[in-house]
Amino acid sequence: MPMTAEPLPAPPDGPQVAALIAYLEHDAQPMIVLDTGYRILAANAAYRRQFGEGRRLPLGDFCYRVSHGYDRPCDQAGEHCPMRKAQETGTPDRVLHIHHTPRGPAHVDVELRPIADAQGRVVAFVERLATVRSASARATGEGLLGRSPAFVEALAAVQRVAGSSLPVLLLGESGTGKELFARAVHEASDRADGPFVVVDCSGLTETLFESELFGHEKGAFTGALGRKTGLVETAHGGTLFLDEMGDVPLAMQVKLLRLIESGTYRRVGGVETRKADFRLVAATHQPLEQRVAEGRFRQDLYYRIAAFPIVLPPLRARREDIALLAEGFLRRGRGFQERWELAPDALARLQAHAWPGNVRELRNVLERARLFADDGVIRAEHLPPGLGRARAATPVAATPVPFAGSAPGAAWPLAADPAGEPAVDPAVDPAAPVGRRAPPGTAHDPQALRRWIAAFDGTRRELAASLGLSERTLYRRLREAGLDGRATG
Ligand SMILES: Nc1ncnc2c1ncn2[C@@H]1O[C@H](COP(=O)(O)OP(=O)(O)OP(=O)(O)O)[C@@H](O)[C@H]1O
Numbered sequence: 001m002p003m004t005a006e007p008l009p010a011p012p013d014g015p016q017v018a019a020l021i022a023y024l025e026h027d028a029q030p031m032i033v034l035d036t037g038y039r040i041l042a043a044n045a046a047y048r049r050q051f052g053e054g055r056r057l058p059l060g061d062f063c064y065r066v067s068h069g070y071d072r073p074c075d076q077a078g079e080h081c082p083m084r085k086a087q088e089t090g091t092p093d094r095v096l097h098i099h100h101t102p103r104g105p106a107h108v109d110v111e112l113r114p115i116a117d118a119q120g121r122v123v124a125f126v127e128r129l130a131t132v133r134s135a136s137a138r139a140t141g142e143g144l145l146g147r148s149p150a151f152v153e154a155l156a157a158v159q160r161v162a163g164s165s166l167p168v169l170l171l172g173e174s175g176t177g178k179e180l181f182a183r184a185v186h187e188a189s190d191r192a193d194g195p196f197v198v199v200d201c202s203g204l205t206e207t208l209f210e211s212e213l214f215g216h217e218k219g220a221f222t223g224a225l226g227r228k229t230g231l232v233e234t235a236h237g238g239t240l241f242l243d244e245m246g247d248v249p250l251a252m253q254v255k256l257l258r259l260i261e262s263g264t265y266r267r268v269g270g271v272e273t274r275k276a277d278f279r280l281v282a283a284t285h286q287p288l289e290q291r292v293a294e295g296r297f298r299q300d301l302y303y304r305i306a307a308f309p310i311v312l313p314p315l316r317a318r319r320e321d322i323a324l325l326a327e328g329f330l331r332r333g334r335g336f337q338e339r340w341e342l343a344p345d346a347l348a349r350l351q352a353h354a355w356p357g358n359v360r361e362l363r364n365v366l367e368r369a370r371l372f373a374d375d376g377v378i379r380a381e382h383l384p385p386g387l388g389r390a391r392a393a394t395p396v397a398a399t400p401v402p403f404a405g406s407a408p409g410a411a412w413p414l415a416a417d418p419a420g421e422p423a424v425d426p427a428v429d430p431a432a433p434v435g436r437r438a439p440p441g442t443a444h445d446p447q448a449l450r451r452w453i454a455a456f457d458g459t460r461r462e463l464a465a466s467l468g469l470s471e472r473t474l475y476r477r478l479r480e481a482g483l484d485g486r487a488t489g
Pocket residue numbers: 143144145146172173174175176177178179180181243285325359360363
């Protein structure tokens with residue numbers, strides 16, 4: 001192991017830990033060894049390559065300072081500290097953190113294992129760090145962007161499930177990045193080298209759906225002039241992403257269920273039973289449970305696909321990410337302007353808008369605004385009239401920009417958030433279903449409660465019922481969680 005000139009803290013139980021350090025040196029995964037006082041004792045070659053580039057190795061330094069720039073352990077800085085948990089329980093702990101790296105902030109999947117001495121006392125920890133490649137915490141030109149708690153939570157769920165073969169169900173409004181998240185599941189899985197095949201289930205008739213999915217033999221129906229390979233076959237060895245799964249016609253749902261349960265299918269007009277080999281990721285913006293209750297979605301199929309649901313937050317529930325997303329999208333553009341800037345008044349308006357079209361809408365708003373910003377600075381006047389105005393006017397009075405029907409804005413066909421109409425409260429998602437029960441424990445977990453409220457559309461009484469609480473208790477829980485009455489309708 002490389003050593004610094006500075007004296008390091010003496011490794012606890014010297015020979016044992018020294019042997020461990022030597023053993024980890026050539027592991028392909030970046031690893032560090034920590035003592036129980038949060039100090040980094042050693043870092044293996046993979047860590048030095050990925051995280052050590054261009055900077056002094058942090059041996060002897062505190063992990064919270066190196067990874068987060070904090071002056072105290074993560075749990076005292078409001079974050080989950082895997083070391084604290086592993087110390088308490090003596091068992092491994094895993095968490096998704098945003099770490100400082102030589103390339104800037106990055107999502108890092110951290111797994112911490114306690115090392116015990118002969119008496120069973122925890123004397124050191126091994127931390128394995130895996131940088132998440134499918135999402136970025138800084139404004140890069142591609143892929144998923146985000147670092148808000150709601151985003152990180154969804155990404156952490158992706159990291160958890162990716163390595164298994166469980167089907168994944170992505171639930172989110174249109175434009176929340178369901179396809180990008182599906183791709184992230186694929187890329188983090190051991191099928192990453194295989195194909196990623198997208199099937200848009202909306203608007204396909206039953207016949208078309210079947211031949212698209214399973215393929216057909218020559219002459220299977222009028223117009224079937226040759227043999228066609230289906231998407232299930234194309235996805236062999238990879239991931240099949242069924243987008244808008246809630247729109248699959250009932251008759252086709254039976255065939256999908258058969259495919260998923262038996263792992264086999266037949267081409268339309270064919271007799272041969274073929275073996276399928278894919279990982280299923282499905283997505284929908286529909287309240288599937290409600291559709292099951294209405295008899296529009298088969299319950300057996302629902303249970304098959306809903307083994308691991310991941311709720312993707314609407315953009316209004318993660319406003320902290322708007323600036324990052326905006327910067328990322330502006331970098332992606334290829335106009336004659338090399339650099340684009342977002343003026344504070346424009347950012348304030350973007351942050352105040354309700355974003356019914358989510359990230360897609362944000363991207364489109366910026367693409368249009370860029371066409372009007374001749375000097376490379378996007379100002380509020382380049383945004384659609386009314387966008388975010390109702391909310392932005394009050395809190396950011398220092399930077400108001402009158403619209404006065406300016407040409408760019410006036411030309412914009414604004415579908416939502418019309419001028420003057422108060423924007424939707426960030427904590428309320430108008431598209432969410434009523435009548436669902438919250439998962440057990442939601443009312444006791446401030447973060448989960450916040451998320452549930454963000455996705456709930458209904459009265460306060462309905463909200464209380466969904467949480468299994470009386471309205472009075474709901475008030476108390478909201479106060480304890482720091483969510484005042486404005487959060488619900
Ligand atoms: N977190 C994100 N970071 C960067 N880009 C994003 C993010 N989320 C969504 N996008 C972008 O927004 C657009 C819409 O994303 P995507 O198509 O994945 O959404 P969706 O939920 O599948 O929408 P729909 O249900 O309408 O198909 C795409 O251009 C995508 O690149």
